Amino acid sequence: MADRAEDDRFMAEALTVAHRNRGATGSNPSVGCVIVRDDGDGPHIVGSAVTAVGGRPHAETQALALAGDAARGATAYVTLEPCSHHGKTPPCADALVAAGVARVVIAVTDPDERVSGRGLDILRDAGIVVDTGVLEEKGERELEGYLMRKRNNRPYVTLKLAVSADGMIGIKGQGQIRITGTAARDYVQRLRAETDAILVGIGTAIADNPELTCRIPGLEARSPLRVVIDGELDMPTTSKLAQTARLVPVIAVSGREDGSDAYAARRQALQDLGVEVVLCNPIEPADLLGALATRGVSSLLIEGGARTAQQFLNAGLVDRILLFTGPATLGEEGVPSPLDRHLIPVGFTHRQTTTLGDDLLDTYEYERIP
Incomplete structure (x- = not known):
């Protein structure tokens, strides 16, 4: 059973990471991703990244690359639902599946009609445990600009x-x-x-x-x-x-x-x-x-x-x-x-x-x- 205090702690870290490139990621939101592994000696971060300046690469792919093989069986904390559509880069949801993460924790689901819920479905269909709404209010605040643009144009x-x-x-x-x-x-x-x-x-x-x-x-x-x-x-x-x-x-x-x-x-x-x-x-x-x-x-x-x-x-x-x-x-x-x-x-x-x-x-x- 997930430890809510632990989830809050690592999502707070992901939100802190996300803030680093706020205003510098073009039309993409500044997203934070933290990969956490626990081999019995307590949870620890094995990969952490923010959406790159200009909007690419995305946070998830960078964090997975830093984690390497340690991502398999780990938990990924992501401030926004991983993308599910093919744009200039492959979907981040697919990257999380390919890396073999066991669980994905998300603060805010993406209102973008190309993603909204589809990223969650890709993860769940692959057998990955998905939890949403962790520190959602803080996530909405961190992503307020992107969410306003997607919801209200x-x-x-x-x-x-x-x-x-x-x-x-x-x-x-x-x-x-x-x-x-x-x-x-x-x-x-x-x-x-x-x-x-x-x-x-x-x-x-x-x-x-x-x-x-x-x-x-x-x-x-x-x-x-x-x-x-x-x-x-x-x-x-x-x-x-x-x-x-x-x-x-x-x-x-x-x-x-x-x-x-x-x-x-x-x-x-x-x-x-x-x-x-x-x-x-x-x-x-x-x-x-x-x-x-x-x-x-x-x-x-x-x-x-x-x-x-x-x-x-x-x-x-x-x-x-x-x-x-x-x-x-x-x-x-x-x-x-x-x-x-x-x-x-x-x-x-x-x-x-x-x-x-x-x-x-x-x-x-x-x-x-x-």
Whole structure:
């Protein structure tokens, strides 16, 4: 009979492993797999792996390769149901069968219609014991982006706002203003490294001239896709975003082409720098999220602009709010935030408050009915 405490312990390890490549596996989810063997001297890990950067190879095949012959008769802990379809790589369910594992423990079943339940059937038909739902809630949280994209055809959306003590996000005409300290900014940099795409409005792109990359040493390659809502294609060609578009992809989301020579010239100038122009209703967040989902974007971080934040909040398309509050006040010339700690939209539940140096981070999550 399975030991639930033991299952929880090794699934927790698999989830920790899965987190390592979150945001770096393309359209594939970052899955963790741990192979555990017990020859009478207690269970011990003989193979452990996470989905590779870019999405392949998958976690299971890598962990099995590390385990080698020790995988035969062992237990595999996998954070997501092993795939059962032939894509660019053979099915992981078949690999587990071929390796001779005796048992597979799974946190979350895969909602992908190509897999959903089929991976479990392959394993069970081969005589492998299968247990599902172990640390399922934690697994759903770790896989929240992938699951949102598969179930709702859109990315999981996180809204990040830095607000002064008097409820401002900036000062009129002064561009980017530092509201939070080093610890909070480091937190955001790590968040960028774990996110598929980051979004700002054109007002923020012009006023702040941000680069929106990950600046943690060693994680520069984990910078997310950068998306700018830019209806008229007003992004300056001299901006940091445009100038770095060939290094880290940039999408400018515009509406229908207006047919003017000026619009065509702006579009061509941006494209010459490597900016991709996507025609999509820029004031309809649902349309934009759907377009991003078709590109395999599972998680989206909204970082800039009161108007952009309000659009997504009004549309009911924000899943998590990260509200950073700094100790300073900005005064009457400040730009009001669409929300603060005392004015959170209905439907959001406060999850926790974290202290980051002199700043506070409040996390809120929207309670959606399954």
